[in-house]
Amino acid sequence: MEAAHEFTMWALFARATITVKLVMIMLIAASVWCWAVIIDKTIQYRKARAEADVFDRAFWSGEPLDGLFDTIGADPEGASEKIFAAGMLEWRRSHRQDGGLIAGATARIDRSMDVAISKEAARLKKGLPVLATVGATAPFVGLFGTVWGIMNAFIEIAEAQTTNLAVVAPGIAEALLATGLGLLAAIPAVIYYNKLSSDSDGIVSGYEAFADEFATILSRQLDS
Template identity: 80%
Template sequence: MEAETLALAQEIDFSLWGLYARATIIVKLVMWMLVIASFWAWSIIIQKIILYRKARADAAAFDRRFWSGEPLDELFDEIGPEPSGRSERIFAAGMMEWRRSHRNDGGLIAGATARIDRSMDVAISKETEELQSGLQILATIGSTTPFIGLFGTVWGIMNAFIEIAEQQNTSLAVVAPGIAEALLATGLGLLAAIPAVIFYNKLSSDSDRIVGSYEAFADEFATILSRQLDS
């Protein structure tokens, strides 16, 4: 009997495709959802890594220009009111408000410092929103896909027990395929969740550091303008 059971078990295809092909329609849908979620997570991860690398490079390049001693008005005239770099856009927001705050006679309108700070804060908020867009999707994928995979596993095991009851046979050849295809759903759920959680934490930390550098630059720039106002 054991030899017959082992022979039947060896004839079963336990490859990933074989497990998928034998799964019920519900488990197949769960697997497809997890595969799509995994690709979605990796697309966000790759996009953010490229975006953050470019943001850091642009910020470093602009910092060198800003602290090179070049007059701020000349620097603003060079980059224009709608520059491509994120640090440049924050600088441009402050400079545009600085210029708007001058009267025709050359004097300054009251409350210029507060308006310049608000203008740069709004610019930072816009950059922050763009930098952090998609991170909540990563968090959602990381927190939900294990449970989606577990649902597929529970459904697959339930059907495996139903098949055992119908055949009234608890041999390995009957039990193993259903359990294996059910556990595949959990494996796919973890495969989607683990990278999503790891990179969500890393990218969130990177985003916070980049935004922190923008806020530090805005404070330094506001201090420079405040000195000019006082003088």
């Protein structure tokens, strides 16, 4: 009889119907998935900023661009380095054997860097739709579990033919646990989706600013 009146999280879960249990398990799994994405993206963005800072210092150190490109190679790991390498590769390919430039070099260099930026932007945003989806749907999934649980609680009340709080409370508490888990999954997902989206946009804006500055330098060399 004591077990029937326990209100620990585990006791509430154990007493719930199979449908409500499945809802709770889904919400817990979604929450764990969201936190995995949050931690992964936080580490990834921190690493991307650090790589960009290191490359910016090297780029503006006064070292010749050809020397810097030879140092990092044609297939570097850092995102800023990849954008720089894309521009430099197209720059070198645009030179004819006689030293002249093939027409349209500037446009091709810009497109090469834009493609590299698009690939990095897609990599940065990968996983964020998970947070958006969980943030938007988890409360409704939890509400479904609550409605189902309360429906069964009222059926039990009708069968017991009593409105005694000791009979009513456990079923309602089990049902409300589903809503609580839905909010527990959704709130961090929404908060971190907005934060990480903003961080991602800021990093990509930095890449675009660098590409514009680099294109200006190359254009200046073309004019001279």
